Amino acid sequence: MLTALTASVVTLLCTANGAASRDLTFISDWGENPSGLEMRAYFPDPLPESPDVILALHACSLSGIQYEEENNYTVYADETGFIALFPSTLNQGNCWDVANPDSLTCGSGGSGSAGLINMIQWSISEYNADPARIFFTGSSSGCMMTNVMCGKYPDVFAAASRYSGFPAGCLAGAAGSSPGTADPACALGEARSSEEWAQAVWGMYPGYNGTYPRTMIWHGTADEMVLYPNLAETLKQWSTVFDVPFTKNVTDDPYPGYTKMLYGDGTQLLGYSAEGVGHMSLQMWNRS
Numbered sequence: 001m002l003t004a005l006t007a008s009v010v011t012l013l014c015t016a017n018g019a020a021s022r023d024l025t026f027i028s029d030w031g032e033n034p035s036g037l038e039m040r041a042y043f044p045d046p047l048p049e050s051p052d053v054i055l056a057l058h059a060c061s062l063s064g065i066q067y068e069e070e071n072n073y074t075v076y077a078d079e080t081g082f083i084a085l086f087p088s089t090l091n092q093g094n095c096w097d098v099a100n101p102d103s104l105t106c107g108s109g110g111s112g113s114a115g116l117i118n119m120i121q122w123s124i125s126e127y128n129a130d131p132a133r134i135f136f137t138g139s140s141s142g143c144m145m146t147n148v149m150c151g152k153y154p155d156v157f158a159a160a161s162r163y164s165g166f167p168a169g170c171l172a173g174a175a176g177s178s179p180g181t182a183d184p185a186c187a188l189g190e191a192r193s194s195e196e197w198a199q200a201v202w203g204m205y206p207g208y209n210g211t212y213p214r215t216m217i218w219h220g221t222a223d224e225m226v227l228y229p230n231l232a233e234t235l236k237q238w239s240t241v242f243d244v245p246f247t248k249n250v251t252d253d254p255y256p257g258y259t260k261m262l263y264g265d266g267t268q269l270l271g272y273s274a275e276g277v278g279h280m281s282l283q284m285w286n287r288s
């Protein structure tokens with residue numbers, strides 16, 4: 001029922017947006033792909049000599065094609081010259097695997113995160129993408145997977161923005177990652193200590209001592225699928241990982257009713273609280 005709801009919300013948003021759809025290229029062979037992901041790519045015209053890359057992850061029950069239709073990343077790709085990758089996961093109600101220990105732990109082979117990281121390697125080896133300018137984004141289940149990727153491959157990504165999800169590792173060891181199989185506690189905004197959340201990230205890459213990708217976390221107060229308290233939980237997690245405390249709020253930024261929450265000087269971690277906004281708002285993800 002939750003899944004059907006997501007699909008209908010998204011359809012409405014699509015219609016409202018008028019869809020910025022561009023031609024995507026289906027890529028069949030980009031390296032080891034243990035969980036059978038699909039990949040579609042958008043190449044900007046003109047293609048820079050050493051382009052940036054953004055990997056954009058859809059929500060449950062959707063696909064990379066649909067995600068492209070809902071956001072404006074291909075428009076921005078032409079404007080600023082980055083390659084946009086739109087993977088699709090075909091398992092577990094099209095949800096990203098944020099539960100299987102293989103997907104969550106560095107050095108283990110299987111599952112979704114391995115296929116995703118190989119897409120990045122492919123863009124570097126085939127298109128001379130700039131390894132210092134690889135970006136990640138996702139909504140809902142894609143947001144949860146973005147949190148995981150930032151914990152597991154912190155040295156791969158320069159920055160990541162995410163929308164309407166919950167903290168990295170919340171579903172670790174759960175029976176599945178879809179609304180039907182996951183422990184509902186995470187979507188309801190399960191509270192854990194800052195230290196526990198940070199350990200969930202550190203445990204994905206034990207011994208890592210470098211920097212983590214710059215992070216923006218967006219959530220609507222009226223989200224009824226992945227509840228709003230998840231914003232505070234996810235900010236607790238990354239604030240501890242980065243070791244940057246909350247400094248101040250900036251109200252009505254970038255819109256009336258939005259609050260930008262600065263951590264430290266705001267260069268590593270920002271939260272965005274969107275008053276009255278529901279699950280996976282287009283307005284949120286086209287603005288960051």
Ligand SMILES: *[C@@H]1O[C@H](CO)[C@@H](O)[C@H](O)[C@H]1NC(C)=O
Nearest residue numbers: 155205206207208209210211
């Ligand atoms: C970080 O880890 C690397 C590799 O294990 C090590 O060479 C380096 O000295 C460490 N740096 C710090 C600041 O601990």
Ligand SMILES: *[C@@H]1O[C@H](CO)[C@@H](O)[C@H](O)[C@H]1NC(C)=O
Nearest residue numbers: 248249250259260261272273
């Ligand atoms: C900052 O904004 C958030 C979101 O509106 C709110 O929950 C929090 O209480 C605010 N903190 C302060 C110190 O005003």
Ligand SMILES: *[C@@H]1O[C@H](CO)[C@@H](O)[C@H](O)[C@H]1NC(C)=O
Nearest residue numbers: 020071072075282283286287
């Ligand atoms: C998305 O791009 C279209 C043009 O293709 C533009 O009309 C629309 O305003 C953009 N939406 C956002 C939220 O930036």
